[in-house]
Structures are given as C-alpha cells and as structure tokens.
Amino acid sequence: MQTANSFISAFARLGDFLRQFPEGEADGEGEASAQLSELNHTHKDAFAEIIETEHIFNPWFTKDSVLRALSGIAQMLKPEVLRQWLAPYDLTPPPARLVRTVGLVMAGNIPLVGFHDLLCVLASGHRVLAKLSSKDDRLIKKVAEILSDIDPALGGHIELTDETLKGVDAVIATGSNNSARYFEYYFRNMPHIIRKNRNGIAVLTGEESEDELYRLGEDIFTYFGMGCRNVTKIFIPDSYDLTKLLGVLDRFSHLNQHHKYGNNVDYYRTLYLMNQAPILDNWVLLLKEESAIASPVGVVFYERYSEIGQVQEQLDLHKEEIQCIVSNLTEISGAIAPGETQQPMPWDYADGVDTLEFLKELV
Incomplete structure (x- = not known):
C-alpha cells in the first residue's frame, strides 16, 4: 500500500531527474546523488534524445518548450511543495477493494500537459488508465517508465493506451469545446471532470514597468501561446498606448x-487586412480589438475600459472561459503577477476544480 511519504519520495526523485535537463546536473553526494546516478545510467541519454528530437514528431514541441515544461514540473515535485499540497487532504491509501481505475484523456497542446492529472490520481492511491494524445505520447511514456523504475508499486498503477477507454470507474478528460460535448455524453454515467477550452487574460493599468511587460510577454508567448494558461486577451485603460507594449x-x-x-x-495578418480589420502588428504578434477571450495563435485580443467595474463585469460574464488572470490590481480577485502563468503549483487546479478532492470521493 502506497503511503504519502513513499509517494513524495518517489516523485521527488523523479523531479531531481527531470530538473537536471533545464538546470544542469547538480553537484551532490550521499544517497540522493547515488540514486540520481543510477537513474542517469539507465535513462538519461534516452530522455535527452527525446528532448532533442521531439520537434520532429510535433513541430510545436521545440527543445525550449520541452525544457520549460520540465522545469515547471520539477518545481512542482520538490518534497516541500508536495508536502504542502497534500497536507490539507489527510490522504489515507484506499484498501485494495476500493482502489478505482481512473481514465485520463490527455491533451497534447503543450509538452506533458497531462502530467498533473497522473500525479493526482497516483497521490489518491487509485490506478491510472491514460489515453495519450498522438501529439504528446513520447515524453509521458518515458516519464512513466522512469517512475516505474523508481517505484515499481507506483508503476504498477499506471497503464497507458492509444485505444478508447474501457473498464474505468471515473474519467478526467481534457479537450476542446467540441470534444467536451462528446465526453459529457460518453461518460455521463460515471463520475467525471470534463475540461473545455480556457485561456489566460491580463488586466493592465498603464503603470506596469518594462520588466513586467516583458514578463507578460512570457505569459503570451511561452509554448507559442497554445496553453490554457497563456494570455490571449488584455484589458487596457482607454488612454493606454499599445505601441509601448x-x-x-x-x-x-x-x-x-x-x-x-x-x-x-x-x-491572420493577411486575413485581417483583406477584411479591413484594424490591427497593430510588430511582426511577431498581432493585436486586435475584440470582445472575445480566445484568440488564434499569433494574435492577442484587447479591450479598453474606463473603470475597473467594467472589467469585473466581463470577467464574471466569461468566467467559464478563463483559466487565470494576470494583473497587479488588488481589486481583481485571484490575480497573479506577470510572468507566473506558466509556473503553476500542484494546488493550482485546472478550471478551479479540485482534482484530488474529486478523486478522494471515489472511495
């Protein structure tokens, strides 16, 4: 039976392994260093090759994007972070007869985007049956292999497939608005979490420093803007000069x-010009005035406001489309600072739905 301590120990070792790729191999000694050396002997070269060649299988998965994803996961897997995350739940491993098989339908928009769901299911003591996206299957397969090497008991709770999910007790599915309708129908008779399209938005005041605007750029451009936490819409004051941004x-x-x-x-530049739609263009990003939240890759929508109450009304109206909010304004509840959208912690659950609490209730 997996305990919280053994779970934390196993994933912390995985974090140490993943961290060395974006940050370099750390000097160390003792048991942790010996364990990492053992993993490196078996897996490091193969994993490094996947990082280098992933762009061949998915052109959006550049080396920089994969390393950024690994860095974020490694931060999430620090022992102190895992302990802080799990502490409020008072998790007790379920007896064997109450262990459920949880189906995961993983997305493929950014590297290892389904990792957090796998982490949550294993933390709850249940089994994972994950349907992988063809756009992101090599990395997650290798990570599962490494985790199985670290802790065979955890590895025994992981099954990966390319087939339709069958024989599951609950489902966590991530996809588009269109696929979500299919998931809602197909999995209607079992406990489920179904995730649709969401995006990040930013609310600017005009007082942001150049460094803060650069970090907002990271929120826009990381993973080429394809993640659910990427900023696709900005709200700006009426007098805001977008040329500065x-x-x-x-x-x-x-x-x-x-x-x-x-x-x-x-x-999109051609499309907007043909339609005589006004845009601002710096040749790497198009800015278009638009009320919608979700913008195409390479485009960010903006909307002007005269008072913050107008913005709050829009946030309330579109809350089901928003994953996170970037702003320095204290009036904006739950806002995070520029540059932090792609650094979620384990407790930053997608769509605000507590995945671990959902999994606890399956017992």
Missing part, C-alpha cells in the same frame, strides 16, 4: 523564425 514584445521576435508560428501570424 509592442515595443517590449519585440524582444520575442525570434519566434517568428519558427515556421508554424510565423505562418500563423502571416495568415
């Missing part, structure tokens, strides 16, 4: 050299 975001101009991203920007 575009000037700072010029620092991300290298992204235009990525053929798929650059093609996306070119496509």
Whole structure:
C-alpha cells in the first residue's frame, strides 16, 4: 500500500531527474546523488534524445518548450511543495477493494500537459488508465517508465493506451469545446471532470514597468501561446498606448523564425487586412480589438475600459472561459503577477476544480 511519504519520495526523485535537463546536473553526494546516478545510467541519454528530437514528431514541441515544461514540473515535485499540497487532504491509501481505475484523456497542446492529472490520481492511491494524445505520447511514456523504475508499486498503477477507454470507474478528460460535448455524453454515467477550452487574460493599468511587460510577454508567448494558461486577451485603460507594449514584445521576435508560428501570424495578418480589420502588428504578434477571450495563435485580443467595474463585469460574464488572470490590481480577485502563468503549483487546479478532492470521493 502506497503511503504519502513513499509517494513524495518517489516523485521527488523523479523531479531531481527531470530538473537536471533545464538546470544542469547538480553537484551532490550521499544517497540522493547515488540514486540520481543510477537513474542517469539507465535513462538519461534516452530522455535527452527525446528532448532533442521531439520537434520532429510535433513541430510545436521545440527543445525550449520541452525544457520549460520540465522545469515547471520539477518545481512542482520538490518534497516541500508536495508536502504542502497534500497536507490539507489527510490522504489515507484506499484498501485494495476500493482502489478505482481512473481514465485520463490527455491533451497534447503543450509538452506533458497531462502530467498533473497522473500525479493526482497516483497521490489518491487509485490506478491510472491514460489515453495519450498522438501529439504528446513520447515524453509521458518515458516519464512513466522512469517512475516505474523508481517505484515499481507506483508503476504498477499506471497503464497507458492509444485505444478508447474501457473498464474505468471515473474519467478526467481534457479537450476542446467540441470534444467536451462528446465526453459529457460518453461518460455521463460515471463520475467525471470534463475540461473545455480556457485561456489566460491580463488586466493592465498603464503603470506596469518594462520588466513586467516583458514578463507578460512570457505569459503570451511561452509554448507559442497554445496553453490554457497563456494570455490571449488584455484589458487596457482607454488612454493606454499599445505601441509601448509592442515595443517590449519585440524582444520575442525570434519566434517568428519558427515556421508554424510565423505562418500563423502571416495568415491572420493577411486575413485581417483583406477584411479591413484594424490591427497593430510588430511582426511577431498581432493585436486586435475584440470582445472575445480566445484568440488564434499569433494574435492577442484587447479591450479598453474606463473603470475597473467594467472589467469585473466581463470577467464574471466569461468566467467559464478563463483559466487565470494576470494583473497587479488588488481589486481583481485571484490575480497573479506577470510572468507566473506558466509556473503553476500542484494546488493550482485546472478550471478551479479540485482534482484530488474529486478523486478522494471515489472511495
């Protein structure tokens, strides 16, 4: 039976292994260092090769994007972070007869996007049956293999498949608004969490420093803007000069050299110009005035406001479309600072639904 301490120990070792790729191999000694050396002997070269070649299988998964994802997961897997996350739940491993099989339908929009769901299911003591996305199957398979090597008991609770989920007791499915309707129907007779499209938004005051605007750029451009926590819409004061923001975001101009991203920007620039839609353009990002929350890759929508109450009304109206909010305004409940959208902790649950509490209630 898996205990909280053994769970934390296993995932902390996984975190140490993953951390060395974005941060470099740390000097160390003792048992932890010996354990990492053992993992490296078996897995490091193969994992490094996956990182280097992932862009061949999915052009959006550049080396920089994969390393960014690994860095975020490694931060999440620090022992003190895991203890802080699990402490409020008073988790007791369920007896064998109450262990459930939880189906995971994983997305493939950013590298290892389904990892947190796998982490939650294993923390709850249940079994994972995960249907992988064809866009992101190599990384998660290797991570599961490494975890199984670290702790065979945990590995025995993981099954990965490319087939339709069958024989599951509950489901956590992530997809588009269209696929969510299918999931809601198909899994209607069992406990489920169904996630739809969501995006990040930012509320600016005009008082942000150049450094804060640059960090907002990271919230926009990381993973080419394809994550549910990427900022796709900004609210700005009526008098806000967007040329200042575009000037700072010029620092991300290298992204235009990525053929798929650059093609996306070119496509929407052409489309908007043909439709005579006003846009601002710095050749790596298009800004378009629009009331919608979700924008295409390479485009950020903006909307002006005269008082913050107007923004709050829009946030309430679109709350089912918003994953996170970036702002320095204290009036905006739950807002985070610029640059933090892609650094979620284990307790930052997608769509605000407590995944671990949901899993606890399956027993």
